[in-house]
Amino acid sequence: MKTEGMTEDEINRRHAEKMAKKKAAREKMLADKTVEKGLVIVHTGKGKGKTTGAMGLAVRAIGNGMKICVVQFVKGAWETGERRVLEHFPDQCVMKAMGEGFTWDTQDRQRDIAAARAAWDFAKAAIADPSYQMVILDELNIVLRYEYLPLDEVLETLAGKPEMQHVVITGRNAKEELIEAADLVTEMTQVKHPFRSGVKAQLGIEF
């Protein structure tokens, strides 16, 4: 906004006009949006915030009185802080961890496949249950990338989910077909990371 040579009064007036236009544009846009349905949401990309963003959605949903299910396909992310908070709401939040550790820790493909299958069967049962208004499949994309689960089966399950249920899927390298099937896809891009300057993983941030 170029404001040189303008009085405060002029700036204020111009601001009010501009904001009134924005408000009208926004209201017009929202008026067109009438469909209500559960969304398939994907958080992907190499940046931070995929799992923490899903966690934020979990908190928002719980705060709105919804019942949710969180299935964690890779151990670690939800182990500590967030788990303790979500455990305050046992009637609203069911959590299930695959619990076999990151794949580069186990180095045992068959065990990872079995663990992925067990977590997925649990997730499928949750998705089939319309009393869950949100199901979070944390790091499912990693499991799909390693082909520990058939992508077709996942897509079919998503296509058959209860109409009003939200499903949130996280993890880098989301499959193209999953992005196609999703309603809302956000890519988290790393612009700057403290590891580059030798800072180690921090309590409350990384775990």
Place this chain on the structure above:
Amino acid sequence: MKTEGMTEDEINRRHAEKMAKKKAAREKMLADKTVEKGLVIVHTGKGKGKTTGAMGLAVRAIGNGMKICVVQFVKGAWETGERRVLEHFPDQCVMKAMGEGFTWDTQDRQRDIAAARAAWDFAKAAIADPSYQMVILDELNIVLRYEYLPLDEVLETLAGKPEMQHVVITGRNAKEELIEAADLVTEMTQVKHPFRSGVKAQLGIEF
């Protein structure tokens, strides 16, 4: 991974080798990271997940026993669900809302500036207090973009923050100087949004 013509045993063995290498590389990388300090974290970009990601960090921090302060510079985002959840932890979480509504609702620049100043003064006091281990400045970038607060004052406050305190700043259009000053910057990019297909804002997702 090209696996045609390989037996399951061969695939498993190759996988184990690959994962062992990954694990070693990761451990080597982590061994270099020895600095421990509070981070300045920025969530920017046009996609979803900036505020919800900050909320996830809040939950993680609370779950780890930290004390946090959330200052909301634009009304709306933290009004409903998340507020109710965070209120379960009154000893660990202080919340302050600027509470004047989105700028396109008020159309009153002087009132917005006064509200931004009041929220910022509250935030500055929180940042000066090392007992807060995380301070979240939600949508501060919007306030900076409209020049409701002097950027220099914000940068100076960040430079003088307690060493171990994390400060999380959200909002699209983060200023270049803020990105420079930050340790960890994530850009949320919208790949696909349901508004495009006429879906309206959803309880538990948008508010």
